[in-house]
Structures are given as structure tokens and as C-alpha cells.
Amino acid sequence: MAQTINNQLSTMWYGFAESIPSLSIALILLMVTGIIASFAVKIADRLIGKTELRPSLRNLIETLVKLGVWLLGWFIAAIVVFPDLTFGSLIAGLGIGAVAIGFAFQDIFENFLAGVLIMLREKMRIGDIIECEGITGKVEHITLRETHIRSASGELTVVPNSILFKNPVEILTDVEQRCHTVVVGVAYDSDLDKASEVIRKAVESAEGVDAAKGIDVFAHEFNSSSIDFLVRWWAGSTPRAGHESRDRIVRGIKRGLDEAGIEIPFPYITHTFKDKVPLGNVD
Structure with missing residues (x-):
């Protein structure tokens, strides 16, 4: 029994010693590959x-170039260590392994x-401000696995x-530019035509408003204490x-x-006591 174990250990040692030159060459090849x-x-x-x-497409091309060089380097190093391997058998083995790995790391x-x-x-370039699944912020970086989104308050969210997608x-x-809206309420005894004109002039005179794209002032609805106007205009698209x-x-x-x-x-x-009081007087 002891003799058998010694023979196996000796065989393994001699096999390792014989493969040292091949392993050294493979290691050098990997260093050259890097x-x-x-x-x-x-x-x-x-x-x-x-x-x-x-920029995101540039990062993709650079990553694929690096990945392609490293795959080729590993192929050559594997063939040096295992001379019986061929590119065909190695690719076939990688195909079977890729299926198994794909299920494990789906x-x-x-x-x-x-x-x-x-x-x-x-669409969705670096620098864009996006909103998805309750996450809002500026796209700072896109990698092959995740995207970094910086919120307006400074927090960074790493999104798979x-x-x-x-x-x-x-x-x-x-x-x-994009369309912005605000609701303005006026008293019921107001002259609606005059109020609409005043609102329109105020919007037109505001800095940063693109009047060429149109300014809308619509009498929107009858509210509990006012008649509301829906005001729409075009200005910068960023949140700020x-x-x-x-x-x-x-x-x-x-x-x-x-x-x-x-x-x-x-x-x-309306209070729980059914009293109607101005919002400014509510405790």
C-alpha cells in the first residue's frame, strides 16, 4: 500500500517537473498577452x-478588444501546456462549459x-438624466454589468x-428643452380673460422661456375656492x-x-369637525 502511494507521488512529481518548462512558457505568454x-x-x-x-460605445469597443486578445493568449497558453489540445477541441470544450456556466451565472x-x-x-448616453424604477439621476458611467447613476442630492446608485434594459x-x-406646467388659481369673481392675459404676459417675460414653442394658459377646472388655470411653457430639460x-x-x-x-x-x-378653514390657519 505504502509502495503504491510512493509510486503515484513519484509519478506526479516527475510529471510536474516535466511540465515546468511548458508552464513557464505559458506564464510568459500570459505576461506578453497582458x-x-x-x-x-x-x-x-x-x-x-x-x-x-x-463614450459608452468607445468603452465597449475597448473592452471587446482587450477580451479578444486575452482569449487568444489563453488559447495559445493552454495549447503549450497541453500539446494534444487543438483550437477545435478547445472551442468545443468552451461551448459545453459556457452552457453550464450560463445556467450557474444567469x-x-x-x-x-x-x-x-x-x-x-x-439613447441614454453618459451625462443624461434619467428616471427608471424610482431611480432618478445623472448617468455617470456605463460598464458591461452595471450603470452608475448620481442623484441630485449626491448619492450614487449602482443599477444592474x-x-x-x-x-x-x-x-x-x-x-x-421640455414642457413644464404649473397650476394657478384665481378667485371666482375674477375676470378670467384678464387673468389669462396677465398670466401669459408673466410667462412670456420670464427668462429662459422659449415663447416660439408656444405658451398655453387654459382655464382648467372649478376648484373648491378658485378657478384654476393650467399653465404650460417650454424651458431647459434638466431638473435644475x-x-x-x-x-x-x-x-x-x-x-x-x-x-x-x-x-x-x-x-x-375640510377638517374632521367639518369646518372649512384657510390652509394657513391649520395647526
Whole structure:
């Protein structure tokens, strides 16, 4: 029994010693592969730099170039260590292994494929502000597995690419301008035509409003204490531009209605005691 174990250990040792030259050559090949991959990425980056490709698509091409060089290097190193291997048998073995790995790491490959497709499509570029599944923020980085989204308050959300690919994504900055709205209420005894004109002039005079795209002032509905106007205008598409534009519009409308002597009534709410009191007096 002891003799058998010694013979097996001796055989394993001699086999390992005989394979040391092949392992050394394979290790050198992998080191050379790393150097070649770095140069290949730099060359690809220089060639891509002369084009107008999107940053996400550039990252995809650079990643695929590096992946291709490394796969080729591993193939050659495996053939050096195992001389009986051929490219055909190695690719066939990889195909069978890929199926098994695919089942085991389904989510990872799903995110990988989603990342490739996201990088290839034209919409949702780095720098866009998006909203998806309750996540809102600026796209900072897109990788093959995940996308980094920075919220307006500074938090970073790492989102798996499959979520962005399978769910509707609202791109707030797809165009430079978008439509903004605000509701303005006036008292029931107000002259609605005059109020509409005052509101329109206030919106037209506000900075950043694109009057060429149209300004809408609609008598919208009968509220509990006011007749409400729905006001729509076009301005910058980023959230900050929207807040700034809304601030100027609200201030301008308030100033214009005050100067015209048109009342903006307090909203009334119903208490549990069935008393209607101004919102400003509620505890």
C-alpha cells in the first residue's frame, strides 16, 4: 500500500517537473498577452478618438478588444501546456462549459448582454438624466454589468444593466428643452380673460422661456375656492433648469396678478369637525 502511494507521488512529481518548462512558457505568454492587450487598447483608443462615437460605445469597443486578445493568449497558453489540445477541441470544450456556466451565472450574463445592448443603442448616453424604477439621476458611467447613476442630492446608485434594459427608462435630457406646467388659481369673481392675459404676459417675460414653442394658459377646472388655470411653457430639460424656470414663472405670475388686483385665494380643506378653514390657519 505504502509502495503504491510512493509510486503515484513519484509519478506526479516527475510529471510536474516535466511540465515546468511548458508552464513557464505559458506564464510568459500570459505576461506578453497582458502587454499586447494594453497596447491594443491604446491603439483602439487612438483610432476611435478620431471618430464621433459615444463614450459608452468607445468603452465597449475597448473592452471587446482587450477580451479578444486575452482569449487568444489563453488559447495559445493552454495549447503549450497541453500539446494534444487543438483550437477545435478547445472551442468545443468552451461551448459545453459556457452552457453550464450560463445556467450557474444567469444573472451575470444577463447583465453583461444588457450592457452590450445599452452601449450599442443611441439613447441614454453618459451625462443624461434619467428616471427608471424610482431611480432618478445623472448617468455617470456605463460598464458591461452595471450603470452608475448620481442623484441630485449626491448619492450614487449602482443599477444592474438588466433593470435598465427590461424596464421603461425616461430620459429627461433627451432634448434640450421640455414642457413644464404649473397650476394657478384665481378667485371666482375674477375676470378670467384678464387673468389669462396677465398670466401669459408673466410667462412670456420670464427668462429662459422659449415663447416660439408656444405658451398655453387654459382655464382648467372649478376648484373648491378658485378657478384654476393650467399653465404650460417650454424651458431647459434638466431638473435644475426646470426648478429655476418654475421659480421665475411663479414669482412673475404672483407679481402680475397682484399688480392687476386679481386675488389668488387660499385653498380650503375640510377638517374632521367639518369646518372649512384657510390652509394657513391649520395647526
